[in-house]
Amino acid sequence: MNNDPIQNQSIVDGLVQLSFLVQEILGRVGTEHGLSIIQLRLLGILRDREPSMRQLAKHLNLDKSSITGLVDRAERRGLVERKVSPNDRRGFNVCITPAGRELTQAGNEEIVRHVKAAVEGLTERERAQLVMLVRKILGNTVK
Template sequence: MEKSATDLLVQTSFTVVAVLNQAAAENDLSLTQLRVLAILRDREPRMAALAAHLGLDKSSASGLVDRAVARGLVRRSPAPDDGRAVVVSLTDAGHTLAAEVSTQIGTALAPLIGRLGPADQRRLATLLGRLLVAPDA
């Protein structure tokens, strides 16, 4: 019996989540803390936007950021246009750790992705990108 795209996507996500959990554990991070690093690699959101992106309430996100600040990975700064709002960004140590973890994840996923030739890898990247585009974008 042929599996549906949904079944295969779910199975693939389980494999990827296992790799992410392993990388997080090796770096003394939770999966959610790993997500924070990934989110902050290329953006500096306000705390409320970070919480929304993580699907957490603001107080839970604030606790995550508190722990990352204590480890020297993240900093809080006042938003330039609103002194009441807080912008969250990676420190140099945070950028370094994010890059190291990204490399670890890439290395761990390389055997899986390597089963595809270069053209299929590009096609997969295109298809996954289309899946991740917001419907209202």
């Protein structure tokens, strides 16, 4: 990595500002649908899988009581449901309901629209470079 402190700070500032932009988009879309960012993340995870409560907690970096409360609130709204785990009859897997899927799809469409607007000033080549760089950065941070 470059040892130039000015360039390193510029990279940090740029990535933090980009993170703020994405968080602002997620927060705005979530608020429009009565969801917090963590609830958006929960529904996003459940779009294509039915994880156990333990897997959800690990993925969202939450403790057991926090994930239980999060799932309880989403379940009360009819967005998710618990099913007895086929692998452990004492545990539960969480799945998205049709109402949750509908809300997730609507929210995702809005997020895509806002993100596309944010990168509108980039050329196609710059967008492709951005995708490649993001994948590279994320590949370096996988736990």
